[in-house]
Amino acid sequence: MAISSHLEQEIYQQPQVLQTLLTSERPIIQQLVTELQKRRIFQVLIAARGSSDNAARYAQYLLGSVNGFLVSLATPSLYSIYQKPPQLQNTLVLGISQSGQSPDLVAVLAEARRQKVLTAAITNFSDSPLAQQADYVINLNAGVEKSIAATKTYTSELLAIALLSAELAQNTSLLTTVYTLPNLVEQTLTLNPEINRLVQRYCYMKHCVVLGRGYNYATAFELALKLKELTYTLVEPYSSADFWHGPLAIVEPGFPVFVIAPSGKVLPELQQLMQTLKEKGAELIIISDDQKTLELAQTPLILTPNIPEWISPILAIIPGQLFALNLALTRNYNVDHPRGLQKVTETR
Numbered sequence: 001m002a003i004s005s006h007l008e009q010e011i012y013q014q015p016q017v018l019q020t021l022l023t024s025e026r027p028i029i030q031q032l033v034t035e036l037q038k039r040r041i042f043q044v045l046i047a048a049r050g051s052s053d054n055a056a057r058y059a060q061y062l063l064g065s066v067n068g069f070l071v072s073l074a075t076p077s078l079y080s081i082y083q084k085p086p087q088l089q090n091t092l093v094l095g096i097s098q099s100g101q102s103p104d105l106v107a108v109l110a111e112a113r114r115q116k117v118l119t120a121a122i123t124n125f126s127d128s129p130l131a132q133q134a135d136y137v138i139n140l141n142a143g144v145e146k147s148i149a150a151t152k153t154y155t156s157e158l159l160a161i162a163l164l165s166a167e168l169a170q171n172t173s174l175l176t177t178v179y180t181l182p183n184l185v186e187q188t189l190t191l192n193p194e195i196n197r198l199v200q201r202y203c204y205m206k207h208c209v210v211l212g213r214g215y216n217y218a219t220a221f222e223l224a225l226k227l228k229e230l231t232y233t234l235v236e237p238y239s240s241a242d243f244w245h246g247p248l249a250i251v252e253p254g255f256p257v258f259v260i261a262p263s264g265k266v267l268p269e270l271q272q273l274m275q276t277l278k279e280k281g282a283e284l285i286i287i288s289d290d291q292k293t294l295e296l297a298q299t300p301l302i303l304t305p306n307i308p309e310w311i312s313p314i315l316a317i318i319p320g321q322l323f324a325l326n327l328a329l330t331r332n333y334n335v336d337h338p339r340g341l342q343k344v345t346e347t348r
Contacts, residue, residue, distance in 0.1 A: 007147035007230075007335045011321050015186040017152045018159050018314075020141045022179060026163065032120055032136040033167045041092050041118060042067075047074040047108035048096040051150040051225060055096055055122075055157035057218035058313050062161060066310065067168045076104035085111045095121045098145065098153040100128025109133035122160050124153050138164075147336045149229050151321050154222060155185070158314045174310075181314055187304055188318040192326075195319060198299050199326040202285075205256055207234040211243055212260035213270065219260045219313045223320035229338045230328040240266070240273050253281030260316050261288040264309025271296070287319050 044063060046056040056073055063069040074093075079085045080103060093112035095105050100123040110133050112119045121134035124142050131137045140156040159181060166174035208227070212220030217239055224237035238247055240259075251257070257277055261270045267290060274284060274296045286297035289307060294300040301319040303312070328335045 004329065005147065005325075005335045007149060007151065007325055010145055010147055010152045011318075011325065012189060013143070014152045014155050014318070015182040015189070017140075017142045017156050018185060019182040021156050021159055022163065022182070024141055025138050025160065026167075028136055028138055029160070029164050029167055032138075032164070035118060035136070036092060036168065039090075039118060041090055043070040043072070043090065044092045044094055045072050045074050045088065045108075045112075046094045046096060047076055047105045049076075049102055049105065050098075051154045051222060052096040052098060052122075052157060054218045054222040054225065055154060055161060057221060058158055058215060059094075059096075059161045061215045061217065062165045062310060063168075066165045066174070074108050076108055079111050080104040080107040085115075088112050088115050088117045091117055093117055093119050095119070095123070095130045095134065096157055097121070097128075097130050098124050098140070098150055098157075100125045100130035102130075106130050106133060122157055124156075148338055149226060149324075149335070155314055155317065158218075158317075162311060162314065177308055177311055181311065184304055184307065184315055185318060188315050189322075191301065191319055192322050195301065195322045196326045198301075199323060199330055201299065202256065202327055203330050205233055205327075208256035208258060209243070209247070209250075210235060210237045210258040210260070211240045211270070211273070212237070213240045214264065214266040215310055215313050216260040216262065216266075216316055219316045219320070220258075222317055223258060223260070223324070226320055226324035227327070230324045230335055231331060231333065232339075233327075240270050243273065248276070251277060251280045251282050254283055255281075256283045256285060258285045258320075259287070260320075261286055261290070261293050262303055262307060262309060262312040262316055263288075263290050263305075264312065266309075267293065285323075287316050 048056040060071040106129045119134045120136040122138045124140040126139045142152045210220045210224045220237040224235040227235045285299040287301045289303040289305040
């Protein structure tokens, strides 16, 4: 298949981008870890928007489960509009932003500096306004992302968080797993020709839901975002637990449901829900490495097996990116410039 767009190029650049981040940013992450340990900080407040907000959801699970941190998502309007910021003592305030430009996110870190608490930024622009408010800057090193939809910057944000968690844990096994990711992403990209064939079935899909739980709650939100902005489909992301509490009623025969379901502790609960959805006649598009789970799918998207659950979001989003890309191309949409959107969005 010929490369057709900046978006597709950037999806395929992800293995190299991830390798570059691992090579270049480990020293600054180690410095940040030393400072966190010195100050005995065990809580993080994250300010982010869009895809970066989905990366923050991943951080909530990973830094919570592996490192025992209390991780919260900031409410930027408290800082930028209401000007009623909370007290931030003994907290790392972390900004995550591809551009580092949005004034409301900058306001969160600026207030943290005013309160003399530790700040850090994960961004693709180390000279951005957000970075200027950070004591430590983790540069995504993704290069220019010409397409409006974030792909390589999103997975590099996830990797930066994973590397931070592994360094905090001082766990050699976790670090070894992190360093396998560029090759695993490259393997996952080989799904593209098969996904290009499968999306033809969904050319006229108008609405769907995306389900995930645990570490892949973030993946559900990111896949839903990609489908919205690239294919203009009405998509709602849910925790599979929340979906039992009411939204299940919308499912009728033929209703498309994407499920992010790699092997791990939440898989049995997801399998139970998928059985119920199948009984209701739902059309299941399943991203998984588990053969029993994939057998429930109308459309299976197969991941490399035996990936630890904690790192699976970096791989599980790749089939989602490829699905959204190919579905948009099938509909003859401009994947580099979705209607009404621009690369840098500044909110206040």
